Amino acid sequence: MNIQPSEKPEKPEETELWDYVPISNFDCPIVLSADVARQKWRMLKRFFIHTDDFSAPMRGEEALQTFSQKRLDELVAAIDWQAAVDGLDCALDDWMLNQLDENPVKIIVGQPFLGNGEILARWGGRHNARLIARPTIKQIFDNDPSWLDNWPESKGFWVLPELDKCFLRHAEGLALVRRFLAPALNGDLGSGLIGCDSWSWAFLRRACFIPSNNALTLQAFDGKRLSILFTQLAGCADHEQAKFLNAKTGKAVLFDSQHAANDVSKDLAQLAMRCRGNVEIARLFWRESLRDKPDKKTLENSASETSIWVDSFMEGAIIPNTNDENIALTLHALLIHNGLSAATLADVLPFSDYHIMELLLRLKSLGIVKLHHDDWKITLMGYLASRQHLSAHNFLLDDF
Amino acid sequence: MDNFNIANIFIKPDFENFVEVLLIIFGTLLLIQSIQKLFPWIANRLHGASRLFILATIPLLRLILILTAFILITPRIIEPSLQNLIPLLGTLGIALGFAFKDFVSSLIAGVVAVSERPYHNGDWITINGIYGEVKHIGTRAVQIVTPDDTAAYIPHIKLWTEPILNANNGTPALQCVANFYLHPDHDAVRVKQLLHDVALTSPYLNFEQPVVVVVQDQPWGTHYRIRAYPIEPYQQFHFISDMTVRAKAGLKHLGVTFNVTHAIPNI
Numbered sequence: 001m002n003i004q005p006s007e008k009p010e011k012p013e014e015t016e017l018w019d020y021v022p023i024s025n026f027d028c029p030i031v032l033s034a035d036v037a038r039q040k041w042r043m044l045k046r047f048f049i050h051t052d053d054f055s056a057p058m059r060g061e062e063a064l065q066t067f068s069q070k071r072l073d074e075l076v077a078a079i080d081w082q083a084a085v086d087g088l089d090c091a092l093d094d095w096m097l098n099q100l101d102e103n104p105v106k107i108i109v110g111q112p113f114l115g116n117g118e119i120l121a122r123w124g125g126r127h128n129a130r131l132i133a134r135p136t137i138k139q140i141f142d143n144d145p146s147w148l149d150n151w152p153e154s155k156g157f158w159v160l161p162e163l164d165k166c167f168l169r170h171a172e173g174l175a176l177v178r179r180f181l182a183p184a185l186n187g188d189l190g191s192g193l194i195g196c197d198s199w200s201w202a203f204l205r206r207a208c209f210i211p212s213n214n215a216l217t218l219q220a221f222d223g224k225r226l227s228i229l230f231t232q233l234a235g236c237a238d239h240e241q242a243k244f245l246n247a248k249t250g251k252a253v254l255f256d257s258q259h260a261a262n263d264v265s266k267d268l269a270q271l272a273m274r275c276r277g278n279v280e281i282a283r284l285f286w287r288e289s290l291r292d293k294p295d296k297k298t299l300e301n302s303a304s305e306t307s308i309w310v311d312s313f314m315e316g317a318i319i320p321n322t323n324d325e326n327i328a329l330t331l332h333a334l335l336i337h338n339g340l341s342a343a344t345l346a347d348v349l350p351f352s353d354y355h356i357m358e359l360l361l362r363l364k365s366l367g368i369v370k371l372h373h374d375d376w377k378i379t380l381m382g383y384l385a386s387r388q389h390l391s392a393h394n395f396l397l398d399d400f
Numbered sequence: 401m402d403n404f405n406i407a408n409i410f411i412k413p414d415f416e417n418f419v420e421v422l423l424i425i426f427g428t429l430l431l432i433q434s435i436q437k438l439f440p441w442i443a444n445r446l447h448g449a450s451r452l453f454i455l456a457t458i459p460l461l462r463l464i465l466i467l468t469a470f471i472l473i474t475p476r477i478i479e480p481s482l483q484n485l486i487p488l489l490g491t492l493g494i495a496l497g498f499a500f501k502d503f504v505s506s507l508i509a510g511v512v513a514v515s516e517r518p519y520h521n522g523d524w525i526t527i528n529g530i531y532g533e534v535k536h537i538g539t540r541a542v543q544i545v546t547p548d549d550t551a552a553y554i555p556h557i558k559l560w561t562e563p564i565l566n567a568n569n570g571t572p573a574l575q576c577v578a579n580f581y582l583h584p585d586h587d588a589v590r591v592k593q594l595l596h597d598v599a600l601t602s603p604y605l606n607f608e609q610p611v612v613v614v615v616q617d618q619p620w621g622t623h624y625r626i627r628a629y630p631i632e633p634y635q636q637f638h639f640i641s642d643m644t645v646r647a648k649a650g651l652k653h654l655g656v657t658f659n660v661t662h663a664i665p666n667i
Contacts, residue, residue, distance in 0.1 A: 171598040171650045206607050207600050321445065325635070329603045349603060350642040394448045394572070394631050396607050 017229060018087025019219040023109060023212055023399060029222045029272040067292055075242065075308060076287040077233045079280065081115045084218065085122045091216060092123075092193075104187035107163075107194045107215040109201045111400050112335070113280040113380055114218060117161040120195040124159030129193070132158055134165035135176060137344055141168070143175035151189045158192040164200035164338040167207075169348045178208055185210070198398035199335040206396075217400070220277020223269030229279065230254055230268075230286060247291060247309040271313055275384070276400060284380045285313045317367040317382040319389045326351060328393045330359050331378065331386045334369065335398075339377035409484035410477060417476045424476075428469040432462050436536070443522070447632060448572045455521030456570060459514045459537040466539070502557055506540045509556030513537060518564045524574055524633055526565035527554050533634070547637060567633070573609055574633040578643040580624040583657035588615060591624065591656060598647040599628040604639040606631045621659035 067075070088108065095106060110116020124131050135147040151158055160166070167177040183189050196204065198217070204210055221229065231254055234242055244254035246267060253265045275282040291309040319327065326349075333348050334340060342360065346353040360376055363369040368382030378386050391397055411417065435458055443454040478484050496504050519525045519542060523534045530552050532544035541553045558564075568574035578599075582591065592613050599611040609629035616623045626647070630639035651658070 169601045169603065171594055171601055171646050172653070173601065174597055207597075323444075332603060348601075350638065350645070392447060394606075 015224055015228060016087065016219075017221075017225055018084040020088055020091035020108070020216045021219045023215045023217050026217055026220060026400060027222075027277075028220050028400060029269070029277050067290055072287055072290065075234050075290055076230070076283060079115075079229075079233070079283065081119050081122065084115070084119045085126065087218075088119060088123050089126070096127075100191045101187075103214050104191045105184055105194060105214060107196060107201075107210070107212075109196050109198050109215050109217045109399075111198050111218065111278050111398075112338075112378070112383055113278065115280075116195050116197065120159050120161035120193060124157075124161070124193070127157060129157040129159045132160040132192075134160075134162045137168070140166065140176050141170075141172050143172070143179060145179065147176065148180060148183075148189075154190075156190055158190060159195070160192065161195040162338075163194050163196035163204070167200075167204065168344065169203065169333065169336055173348070174207055177204070181208055181210060197338040198400050200338055202396055202398045203336045220400070221272055221275075221279040221282060222277065223264040223272045226268045226272050226279070226282055226286075227254060227264050230283075233283070242306045242308050244290075244308045244310055247311045253310045267310060267313075274313065276387075278383075278400070281380055281383060285316070286310075289313050316384050317379070319366065319368060319382075319385045325393065326355070326359055327363070328390055328395060330356065330363070331368070332390055332395050334376060334378055335386065335390075339372065339375035341374045342376060345376070409479060409488055411479060421473050421476050424469050424472050428465050431465055435461050435465075440521075440535075452520060452522040452570060452572065456517070458521055459510075462539070463511065463514050502555070503540065505560070506555040506557040509559045510537070510539050510541075513542070513556050513559060517570070518559065519566055520570045522633070523570060524567040524636070526567075527558055528562055530554065572632060573606065573629050574636055575609075575627055575629055576636050576640050576643075578626045578640050578647065580626075580644075580647060580651070581620075581659040582622045582624060582651070583659050584617065584621050586622070586654075586656045588622070590654060591651065594650045594654060595624055595626050595647055598643050598650060599626045602628070602639060602642050602646070604630045604635045604642060 092106065095103065108116060108120060110119075121131055123129075130150075130152050132150050135144065138144070139147050163177070166180065167173050180189075184192065184194070201215070205212060219225075230244075234244070234254070243252065245251065246253050246265075251265065253267045255263045255265075271282050271285060275285065289311045291311050329349055329351075330345070333345060337344075337348070340348070342353065342357055345356050345360075349356055360369060363382075364371070366382070367379060368386060369376050370379050371377075387397065439454055439458050439461075443451045446454065474480055478488065513519065514537070519534050519537070521534050521537060524531070525534055525544060527542075527544075530544065530546065532546040532550075532552060534542060535545050535551070536543040538553075541555045544552050544554065546552060580595070592615060595613045596611060599605060599613075605611070606629040612627040614625040614627065616625075626643055628639075628643070630636055648658075
């Protein structure tokens with residue numbers, strides 16, 4: 001391991017953290033058979049144990065919390081999307097230079113919670129593109145052509161970061177997005193970038209027949225990428241040399257920055273699989289799994305190094321095994337529209353507004369949904385359970 | 401053979417054989433009951449093809465269990481030689497043929513129903529004008545539950561004489577049709593597009609199947625039909641209701657007049 005400065009170490013293959021790829025190249029981390037077996041076992045247990053009780057609380061997050069929020073913020077800092085903007089810039093370089101006439105519009109499909117809208121808005125700011133605001137609900141229902149007046153007349157560059165907010169799953173909620181997509185994809189509105197959430201994309205692709213050959217997405221975060229990112233996030237604010245060790249085995253989970261690119265612990269590979277490569281969900285699970293050292297004596301022995309213990313990754317919220325299909329309909333509507341207000345949910349769901357509110361409150365108590373400004377949204381903690389629930393009920397899923 | 405006495409083919413009864421036969425019958429009945437309770441319980445917690453598959457295995461497993469029990473019991477009652485079996489089955493056949501003709505015919509049709517599978521558990525079928533979901537395929541009859549939650553028991557014998565209409569035929573794909581009867585003076589292109597979007601935006605829609613809008617002019621007006629598939633067969637009524645309610649609102653918004661015909665002509 002003693003490498004002389006003159007010696008050239010073998011250069012490891014560099015991993016692009018923020019790598020935008022065509023949708024067909026998205027590589028969801030493979031689920032190991034042991035992980036599948038564990039998941040099936042959990043499902044089987046839930047299958048036989050009656051869990052219709054909606055009042056059952058979610059696993060208490062705070063009860064397990066041994067680090068203060070401040071310390072957790074230091075150890076797992078928030079993701080700075082600027083690096084993703086750089087990655088997007090890199091992916092679009094060739095298109096900007098050579099392919100604008102051929103493909104005037106690129107679509108960036110974002111996985112949930114990955115700040116797709118923000119990344120596109122920042123990218124637009126960097127390139128002086130006109131940022132197109134989403135239409136109002138009234139404009140969508142009225143198929144209001146004045147929304148198209150927002151586009152630059154000179155056919156300059158534009159960015160529409162939230163295509164998912166330009167339609168409603170309603171008989172009169174598709175006309176406006178179709179009115180926009182036809183000329184936009186044809187290049188009549190100039191060159192531009194469209195951002196869309198993956199669930200909305202799955203629906204719009206079928207409802208408006210959008211070709212996916214011009215769509216890019218962020219590559220999944222596998223164990224290797226997570227290892228590099230978590231090392232970076234821990235290194236942002238923490239100047240002490242922290243060691244991340246598995247609480248059961250004592251083995252290192254994160255390696256120092258020199259080895260992070262090469263060595264990937266099994267824990268992180270499993271985390272990547274469980275989160276389907278979604279980095280923000282993985283970050284939350286990672287954050288929730290960190291524990292302070294219980295044995296202070298050993299802590300004193302390790303002079304400069306701080307040991308951070310990584311407990312088992314949590315399951316996330318659980319949706320009770322219920323035959324109430326309205327739960328699935330509500331979750332699906334929220335995902336397809338990337339969040340909706342209770343009033344607009346009543347326009348797209350086939351049941352009354354008071355029943356919708358009752359369902360939302362039940363789901364809120366389980367930690368599956370939350371109210372963000374006026375919109376109800378699926379929570380980070382509830383996303384995987386929601387996706388699994390919808391998959392079990394054969395609903396249309398996103399591609400990731 | 402002239403002095404054939406049917407009593408001669410039976411094995412001399414003894415207590416041990418008697419207990420064994422009882423145990424086989426009891427065990428078979430217990431297993432059948434367990435399968436008939438457990439499998440639907442499991443199936444009802446699943447969705448789509450896996451639910452239908454589990455439901456469809458019930459009658460097959462029951463038939464296998466009955467045949468196994470028959471094979472195990474026969475040598476404990478009679479000497480299973482050809483000489484013994486022919487007169488016994490002949491006698492039984494004549495007796496049952498006269499006394500329980502329809503019953504036996506239904507039993508045989510039940511075996512055919514399991515092998516040919518014109519209906520499976522979980523299918524939506526119409527027999528003799530009765531429409532419902534197949535809940536249980538018995539040895540003699542099929543139990544279907546109508547949308548009004550009424551159970552109907554239809555003997556398998558109907559297989560020989562009646563057409564069986566199966567709406568989903570062992571798959572989760574069940575086509576639903578929503579009908580609209582409109583005044584002929586309207587913009588048909590817009591109406592067709594609206595009805596297509598009504599189906600596309602229904603939360604019950606199965607995207608893996610096509611959506612088709614059929615337009616047909618009739619002497620009294622224009623008949624529109626949306627043909628589309630719900631995610632699960634049991635959602636068919638919710639799906640049709642949803643499409644009807646939202647299409648009516650959309651059509652009203654377009655200013656289309658619905659066709660009203662007199663219930664009694666020439667009035």
